């Protein structure tokens with residue numbers, strides 16, 4: 001290998017007239033066959049990690065766990081319904097959060113001091129208090145306002161309005177809006193001012209500029225953290241247990257406490273949460289890919305393209321070695 | 322000839338800093354009007370005042386006979402509504418130093434966007450017109466590319482096509498070639514030369530003295546927020562009368 005490298009400079013024709021001819025006619029360079037560096041550190045740390053994993057596996061297999069209960073209960077109708085409700089409340093709360101969040105972000109960036117201050121106060125309150133406390137506030141609202149009275153439009157007992165579902169939706173959604181507002185604001189600010197100027201120089205209105213030019217570009221910055229927010233939401237939704245909404249954790253725990261299979265049912269819940277967050281992660285990847293269009297010269301590969309490329313890569317590497 | 326742009330004692334300040342200190346000039350319809358001057362002299366600011374991206378503090382600025390940004394009734398000025406300002410901007414195309422193409426749209430979508438959104442042109446018609454304009458600037462084969470897939474010179478030519486799609490009466494160019502590699506400048510200048518030959522009224526801020534001499538009908542040298550010298554580009558560039566013009570030209574030529 002080395003002498004090939006040493007020789008090559010004298011082999012190449014002098015730079016200038018016949019470079020391409022020389023390259024075409026000369027023998028193809030020999031593929032490098034070198035002995036790779038040995039990474040002893042990697043081997044040692046690998047062995048240690050595997051050993052720890054095995055120990056953990058042994059501990060769980062010897063623990064007092066009835067694995068068949070886990071598999072039996074995984075698809076029980078009340079558990080599946082609970083998972084469905086978790087998904088439903090997460091999606092609805094996220095929609096409330098995104099819509100209200102964009103509105104709050106635009107309000108905060110507006111030149112009107114009243115709207116920007118109101119938005120600031122909203123964000124200050126809902127980010128500054130724990131979501132758990134906010135859920136309990138909605139849940140107990142009837143204690144201070146027994147009747148919801150919107151004048152001639154609507155009047156009802158607060159307990160009838162504030163169903164567990166409504167408490168969960170308002171608690172999670174309004175809290176999320178405060179976080180989404182900050183994410184959206186960062187996204188809107190990340191769009192180059194020249195874009196707004198170019199749109200306005202073409203005679204586009206403020207609204208058209210916002211919806212056609214600024215927001216689509218802000219999405220590239222907004223989507224990745226929003227995906228994380230949604231994954232967080234799927235998990236945070238377990239807190240609505242407290243307002244007696246029958247989501248995944250509540251329905252599994254109900255079985256757990258009557259059948260004394262507490263840990264088993266928590267495993268069931270964990271499996272469902274993991275499944276939902278994993279499926280969503282794949283979905284998020286495609287969403288990000290869509291909003292990345294135009295921002296780089298070529299789009300990142302899809303998952304399938306990646307797997308295919310990896311397989312081909314592995315094959316050719318083996319072929320070489 | 323009628324004046325496309327008429328500026329009478331235009332002043333502009335940013336806070337305490339006075340950037341334009343009384344600009345008087347006239348741009349005739351159909352002419353190529355070049356604006357040169359050292360960095361910070363207020364060339365871009367003046368250009369941005371013409372399509373009301375900046376508000377002037379004093380003086381009067383007219384485009385095509387209409388006051389920019391205001392309506393005069395008696396001796397009182399009324400600010401125009403945003404929608405009225407937008408209406409006026411349709412007739413003024415602007416090309417920026419840093420192109421400012423919409424990165425989330427392909428070249429042809431960039432050109433179609435304003436006619437569809439602002440004038441309500443049908444999508445198919447807008448596309449046909451956009452393709453025509455892209456052909457005109459020599460980029461018919463790049464229609465489906467995103468701006469990030471185009472060279473700077475190509476992006477700038479798409480930007481020119483985008484401005485032309487609104488059928489403007491007046492085109493403003495703010496150093497359209499300064500962000501380009503030297504070998505790409507020529508293509509953009511060729512497009513501008515064609516445009517000038519077609520009779521478009523153009524106000525061009527530029528450091529390309531060759532272009533100013535060859536294509537320009539009038540030239541103004543600005544420094545420190547005032548017009549120092551103006552006239553025929555060939556006269557001003559070969560035989561400047563003022564010291565400041567002389568020393569500026571000796572640096573750039």
Ligand SMILES: Nc1ncnc2c1ncn2[C@@H]1O[C@H](COP(=O)(O)OP(=O)(O)OP(=O)(O)O)[C@@H](O)[C@H]1O
Pocket residue numbers: 335340358359360361362363364365366367
């Ligand atoms: N939005 C702004 N706020 C405050 N100052 C500004 C603003 N825009 C421009 N200026 C100032 O106004 C002066 C003139 O700027 P302008 O961009 O018009 O110069 P220019 O002649 O175009 O220079 P260049 O050749 O570098 O582009 C500069 O001193 C600049 O700092």
Ligand SMILES: [Mg+2]
Pocket residue numbers: 364365366495496
């Ligand atoms: Mg400038």
